[in-house]
Amino acid sequence: MFHKTSLRLTGLYLTIIMVISVCFSVTVYHLSTEELNHGFSRQQQLIDHLPSYGLGGNIRNQLMNQHERDVDEANNRIITRLVITNLLILMIGGILSYYLARSSLKPIEDAHEAQSRFTADASHELRTPLAAMQTEIEVALMKPRLKLSEAKEQLKSNLDEIGKLNQLTDRLLRLARLDHNGLNKEKIEIQKIINLAMTRLLPTAEVKHILIEAQNIQPLRVVGDETSLIELLMIILDNAIKYSPPKSQIELTVKKQLQHAVITINDHGIGIKDVDQGHIFDRFYRADSARNKNHLAGYGLGLAMAKSIVDHHAGQITVNSVFGQGSVFTVRLPLAT
Numbered sequence: 103m104f105h106k107t108s109l110r111l112t113g114l115y116l117t118i119i120m121v122i123s124v125c126f127s128v129t130v131y132h133l134s135t136e137e138l139n140h141g142f143s144r145q146q147q148l149i150d151h152l153p154s155y156g157l158g159g160n161i162r163n164q165l166m167n168q169h170e171r172d173v174d175e176a177n178n179r180i181i182t183r184l185v186i187t188n189l190l191i192l193m194i195g196g197i198l199s200y201y202l203a204r205s206s207l208k209p210i211e212d213a214h215e216a217q218s219r220f221t222a223d224a225s226h227e228l229r230t231p232l233a234a235m236q237t238e239i240e241v242a243l244m245k246p247r248l249k250l251s252e253a254k255e256q257l258k259s260n261l262d263e264i265g266k267l268n269q270l271t272d273r274l275l276r277l278a279r280l281d282h283n284g285l286n287k288e289k290i291e292i293q294k295i296i297n298l299a300m301t302r303l304l305p306t307a308e309v310k311h312i313l314i315e316a317q318n319i320q321p322l323r324v325v326g327d328e329t330s331l332i333e334l335l336m337i338i339l340d341n342a343i344k345y346s347p348p349k350s351q352i353e354l355t356v357k358k359q360l361q362h363a364v365i366t367i368n369d370h371g372i373g374i375k376d377v378d379q380g381h382i383f384d385r386f387y388r389a390d391s392a393r394n395k396n397h398l399a400g401y402g403l404g405l406a407m408a409k410s411i412v413d414h415h416a417g418q419i420t421v422n423s424v425f426g427q428g429s430v431f432t433v434r435l436p437l438a439t
């Protein structure tokens with residue numbers, strides 16, 4: 103589809119270039135022939151006066167013919183040069199137009215490809231729980247006598263799948279909203295968003311007896327959307343808890359570095375392989391180690407969301423991890439002035 107559009111755009115650019123070039127050539131041709139004819143008529147007048155200087159009519163005719171031939175030759179040379187110039191413009195213009203068309207369509211093509219991949223991944227993730235529910239219900243319906251306990255078990259399982267679907271659609275919606283809507287930004291104390299995020303994740307951490315230790319929290323302020331920034335910290339902390347062994351520790355620090363607030367979250371969990379580190383911020387990406395480890399649930403959308411939030415705040419998010427030892431996620435946000 104994009105190849106055809108590139109060709110069409112190339113044709114359009116080239117038509118514009120050639121129309122300008124041909125108009126310019128026609129003007130140049132007219133001006134040149136006008137100038138030549140003007141010179142020719144002046145010389146003709148001179149030749150007309152030749153007999154009075156003692157020259158015969160024969161020589162005068164020869165001079166006239168020679169001059170007419172010179173003018174015709176000059177005209178032909180102009181036409182040939184203009185045709186060659188236009189052919190060169192057609193060739194160079196064609197190459198440049200194609201290059202221009204490709205480079206202007208490339209970002210649109212990339213965005214379109216990312217969108218298609220995203221839709222395919224989202225549909226796949228939505229289909230999995232739906233297919234599981236369908237099979238379970240069909241098997242239950244095939245039983246001639248379904249016990250009440252079995253029916254309850256069935257409903258409980260369906261409810262779990264519906265919960266997962268809700269979680270996924272909720273994440274997808276929030277990602278789409280972040281892409282399209284602006285954020286309500288105000289000056290926020292980092293300490294406040296850290297406290298709120300930690301309070302919300304405390305029950306999850308307690309289940310695994312994980313201690314989240316907030317150390318060296320400098321009192322800094324950033325300009326941002328409170329709800330999104332809390333969500334950002336919750337995503338990173340949730341991962342730190344999810345991918346850490348029970349009874350481990352997570353350290354959180356906040357420091358000032360030039361004009362930025364630097365938040366680091368350090369866990370001692372499964373870590374991330376080097377090959378995965380470049381992809382974990384992509385939508386729906388999950389490292390195999392995360393998928394295999396006790397079948398940890400997730401969609402691979404958390405960090406994509408975190409990245410989108412950080413981008414909306416003109417910040418940066420990076421990871422530094424050693425597989426099998428732990429990970430450090432660092433978020434840099436511009437300080438409020």
Ligand code: ATP
Pocket residue numbers: 341342345369371372373374382387388389390391392393399400401402403404405406429
């Ligand atoms: P969810 O959409 O529920 O958040 P997820 O946790 O798998 O699912 P992300 O939060 O986007 O998705 O993380 C992407 C992947 O990055 C994870 O699947 C995991 O492989 C890896 N990852 C992220 N944080 C950590 C961490 N602290 N330790 C080890 N691996 C991590």
Ligand code: MG
Pocket residue numbers: 337340341400403404405
């Ligand atoms: Mg996650």
